[in-house]
Amino acid sequence: MSIRKTENFDNKNSSDAGVHHHLIDRREKWFTHRKTLEGNSIANATPGRRKSIKSWRFFSYSINFFNFILKAFFLFNRGKRNSEHCQVKLQDHIFSDIPENFNGLTILQVSDLHLQEDPALIERIISLVNGLSVDIISFTGDFTTKTKSVLSDDEISIRLEKLVSAVRPKVGAFGVMGNHDHAELAQKLESIGIKMLINEAVDLVREGQSIRIVGTDDPHYYFTKDSLAALKTANEKFTIAMVHSPELFDMASKLGVDFYLCGHTHGGQVCLPGGVPVLTHLNAGKRFFRGAWYINGMRGYTSSGVGTVALPVRFNVRGEVVLHFCRRA
Ligand SMILES: [Fe+2]
Numbered sequence: 001m002s003i004r005k006t007e008n009f010d011n012k013n014s015s016d017a018g019v020h021h022h023l024i025d026r027r028e029k030w031f032t033h034r035k036t037l038e039g040n041s042i043a044n045a046t047p048g049r050r051k052s053i054k055s056w057r058f059f060s061y062s063i064n065f066f067n068f069i070l071k072a073f074f075l076f077n078r079g080k081r082n083s084e085h086c087q088v089k090l091q092d093h094i095f096s097d098i099p100e101n102f103n104g105l106t107i108l109q110v111s112d113l114h115l116q117e118d119p120a121l122i123e124r125i126i127s128l129v130n131g132l133s134v135d136i137i138s139f140t141g142d143f144t145t146k147t148k149s150v151l152s153d154d155e156i157s158i159r160l161e162k163l164v165s166a167v168r169p170k171v172g173a174f175g176v177m178g179n180h181d182h183a184e185l186a187q188k189l190e191s192i193g194i195k196m197l198i199n200e201a202v203d204l205v206r207e208g209q210s211i212r213i214v215g216t217d218d219p220h221y222y223f224t225k226d227s228l229a230a231l232k233t234a235n236e237k238f239t240i241a242m243v244h245s246p247e248l249f250d251m252a253s254k255l256g257v258d259f260y261l262c263g264h265t266h267g268g269q270v271c272l273p274g275g276v277p278v279l280t281h282l283n284a285g286k287r288f289f290r291g292a293w294y295i296n297g298m299r300g301y302t303s304s305g306v307g308t309v310a311l312p313v314r315f316n317v318r319g320e321v322v323l324h325f326c327r328r329a
Pocket residue numbers: 142178179180244264265
């Protein structure tokens with residue numbers, strides 16, 4: 001199987017060299033704009049919504065209070081053990097229009113690593129995925145945590161490189177940015193072989209048939225029209241979208257995406273008995289906070305993620321990496 005770069009937004013007739021330059025220009029433009037948004041603290045949230053600093057402050061006070069309660073009631077260590085007890089989830093998906101040559105495609109989804117919180121997490125994942133046969137690794141964002149700097153970007157990349165080499169995906173590793181990831185990290189990850197899809201798409205070609213993988217920047221804080229333009233290319237062929245959160249479900253399904261992979265919610269991370277989440281951190285698509293879902297002809301999966309954020313605890317929802325099997329009906 002081969003990977004073909006696709007230039008699909010506004011430069012369809014350019015030569016290969018022209019395409020390459022155009023991609024570089026676009027990436028530079030993205031970087032500058034992303035840095036401005038990151039610096040502003042109030043980033044463009046999901047279409048129609050704005051994040052406020054006030055709500056973030058309230059959230060961080062609540063976290064401190066919750067931490068105090070957990071320790072007072074001797075629950076903190078149990079929550080920590082829960083968070084370290086992650087699983088490989090096997091998930092089947094049936095598609096009527098996936099090309100014949102891609103029947104049986106396997107995608108290992110690794111979401112919300114938040115490596116700053118637990119640098120040893122990679123070792124646990126490696127022992128979990130050992131021996132799996134994987135075509136593609138899909139990293140659906142939040143490699144790091146915005147507010148912590150235990151690891152440098154180099155140290156994060158080294159860990160990810162170790163994971164990718166342990167899995168040895170037959171086609172390759174692809175990633176999208178999360179709301180906790182900073183723009184500089186994208187280039188570092190590409191240097192170790194993870195192809196970042198930032199409002200971009202690639203085609204996978206197998207014996208004359210192809211499918212598309214399109215990735216957007218995080219829509220929770222950093223939505224721009226470029227994400228929309230990228231998703232618009234989905235109507236040309238069978239398309240898998242990688243987006244950090246489920247918040248673009250409506251656009252993606254209407255634009256012809258077939259399979260939507262996302263994370264961000266941690267499945268709630270701290271849930272009431274029965275897996276009922278207290279918080280989902282979603283401005284849209286709250287009902288898609290965890291697991292497999294289906295809407296307007298599009299299949300989706302929201303991973304509960306494998307790491308934790310804010311506090312290293314989980315209750316009533318396990319961390320996971322997901323092995324998706326894509327089969328033709
Ligand atoms: Fe996130």
